[in-house]
Amino acid sequence: MISETISEELSPAQHTLRHVFGYAAFRGEQAAVVDHLVGGGDALVLMPTGGGKSLCYQIPALLRDGCGIVVSPLIALMQDQVQALRQAGVRAALLNSTLDADETANVEQAFVNGQLDMLYVAPERLLTPRFQNLMTRARLALFAIDEAHCVSQWGHDFRPEYIQLSILHERFPEVPRIALTATADAATRQEIVERLALHDARLFLSSFDRPNIRYAVLEKDNPRKQLLRFIRTNHDGDSGIVYCLSRKKVEETATWLKTEGIRAMPYHAGLDSSVRETHQTQFVRGEGIVMVATVAFGMGIDKPDVRFVAHLDLPKSLEAYYQETGRAGRDGLPSNAWMAYGLQDMVLHREMIEQSTAPDEVKRVERRKLDALLGYCEAPACRREVLLRYFGEASTPCGNCDMCLTPPQMFDAALPAQQMLSTIYRSGQRYGAGHLIDILQGRETTKVSERGHQHLSTFGIGKSVSDAQWNSLLRQMVALGMIGVNEHGGLILQESCRPVLRGETSFMARQVRATAPTGASSVRREIEFESDEARTLWAALRQCRRDLADEQNVPAYMIFGDATLKQMLDKRPISLEAMYELSGVGDRKLAAYGTAFLEVLQAHQHRHA
The missing domain is CATH 1.10.150.80 (HRDC domain)
Structure with missing residues (x-):
């Protein structure tokens, strides 16, 4: 064999990395994680999507005696991982609902007989008495709990079955465990440790930075056309994902993109399961397909050549945003994370929180997470700095996001801020942005006239400010906590607005650009050819x-x-x-x-x- 002609002095882990997976060297914390797990230690690994988490348990599973059990939440993820491992010559299999009785029996027999290196199972199946019995009859190399953030009540992919996985430590205390995730703040990390009984596990915390991804956020102004311009300018013929909040919007956006010549297809939980499976298979195996989806799509996708992820609606949190954008550029090549959002997105998310039946503690957590996301969107500084700071990581300006490439102009917004705050107060703290701006612009609309707001002292005093700038200013003030949103979507004053309203402090805000940029589309992010x-x-x-x-x-x-x-x-x-x-x-x-x-x-x- 060719490899035998190459003189190498490699450790067992390096030998496996090179000969099975084809990589010359480990990246970041991979080597330390592998050594720790091979030695029998437990580990909690936080590593960005595309950072090589899978190798952290796949190589130890091959080096340790027995079969590695990988707990994975989605069928698609299992199938992709198993297919990829088999391509590399690894004896891998899965057990899930896609197998018939004979196939299931064959896999179970191979597992018990020691004929598998790795076996992927869903948490629901792992917890069944039948599978627990199988594990007592087989030799186990390790347990890998993938997508471990699913254990967190505060996370966005909560799976109750994950909480019960502490049973692995109770029944098989000698088998090392590794829990892995790409998205977990300090609170979620602690919850993973508590719920999975990983108190003695070593924490491996890699950088959350994805330097190959260019982040851009822009103000909504006919978002469909903005999206189309972004795709055509940057990613003509590329694979990408477009996230929308509702099923209806997914359908409408996919249909519209198709009429514009983009190979787009919808994906959401309301579609027939066979349609979802067909669309997912076409996306994973094809090239140049744009999947328009709700967040139900993507968690189980291991497709490395997704060149962009676009959001037409605000996601739930920075964790969700980070995980969703992380589905771009898993192969390390240049990719884009593009988002268009507006004030109505903020209002909608606030309403959803306030109108939910969740306990007050949960609502407080959701408000905090939304505030952090709004802060990211409205910060006049490097996107990457803000994003990494949220995960407890310091950085310097990246030079590769929209804020770094086209720094915003700032202006003294104390006077218009006072005018807006006064209008909110004088109109009764009940109305949305459009009505408030109409008052400031001096428009005698039917709604303004019916409520007598043409007689307010602030009526018409804001004509020198454009509607776009008023909307931008409102978003920035909401993000800074100066303005809140009530349960009906009306804007209300918060205590922190007092110093600005009284003129006791200055207030600098971002100036709306004369022409709204398409964000990352100013630079084409694709493989460049010399000839x-x-x-x-x-x-x-x-x-x-x-x-x-x-x-x-x-x-x-x-x-x-x-x-x-x-x-x-x-x-x-x-x-x-x-x-x-x-x-x-x-x-x-x-x-x-x-x-x-x-x-x-x-x-x-x-x-x-």
Whole structure:
């Protein structure tokens, strides 16, 4: 074998990393996590999406005696992981509702007989007496609890079954456990420790930074057209996800994008399960498809070449935003996180919190999380700094977000702020932004006239400020806690507005840009080609990958990811030995696919000699 001709002095973990998964070196905390788990220790791992969490338990499962049990919350996630492992030559299987009785029996028998390296199960199945009995008859290497934030009541993917997973420690105290997540603030981390009985676990906290993702937030101004312009300018022909808050909006947006020539399809819980499955399969295995979805979509998707994630509505929290945007650029290549939002998004989320039947404690947590998200949207500073600070991580301006690339102009907004606050107070603290702005602009609308608000002292005093600037100012004041929202969506004064209202302090606000930017669309974020010849070779490599994937009936990225193809494009290997040096090319993939790609490279070279 080619790999045997290369002289290496590698540790068992490095040998597995290189020969099975095709990577020359561990990244960040991976090596420390692997060593700790191989040695029998428990671990809580926080690592960003795309940071290589899976390797942290997959390699120890291969190095330790027995089978690694991976607790995973979604069927799609299990299927992707198992397919990818089998492509690398690992004996992996899953147990879930997609298997018939015979298939289930075969997997269970292989598990008990020691014929599996890794077995993926849902928490519901793991907790059944039948599976608990199977585990007593098998040799266990470790337990990996993926998406561990599902244990948190305060999280956005709460799964009650996860709380019961402490039974693993009680019944199998000698088997090491690793809990992993990409999204958990300090409170959620503590809850994971408590609920999973991981008090003695070592915490591995990696940077939350995703430097390959460019963050941009813009004010809504015909958001569909803003989205279309963003896609056409940046991501024509790319795979992406567009998140909407409601099922209706998902359907309408997907239909509209299709009429505009974008390969879009909807995904939400209201669709028939067969339709959802078909759409998901097409998205995962295809290229250039835009999935318009509610947040029900994406958690179980391991597709590395999603080039953008767009939000047409405000997500629930910064944790949700971070996880959802993290589905872009898992392969490390340049990608975009783009969001359009407006004051009505703020109002809607406030109303949802206040009108819910949740206990007061839960409402307080939700308000705090929403405030943090609004602060991110309205901060006049680097997006990445604000985002990372929320997760307890310090950073410097990134130079790669909309705020860094096009810094906002600030102006002294004390006077218009006082005018708005006075209008809210004098009108009775009952009305929304549109009515308040009408009063300030001196518009005698039917609503203004019926309520006699044309007689207020603030009527018409704000004509020098545009509607767009008034809306922006309101959003900033809500984000700063100067203005609140009542249970009916009306704007109300908060205690913190007093110093501004009384003129005791200055107030600087962001100036609305003359032309609203499309955010990240000012710079195209895609693979760049030095020549038409390189572009032609790239297309040929992708076609080869697509053909092999169709033969194997697997997603194209499971053959080789875009990052590996990019290395082929740049380095032009002329032998299997040279091909083996590329990141992502392990023993099994080199033997299975190396020759096919070499033939493409050689044929291209002959044509362009």
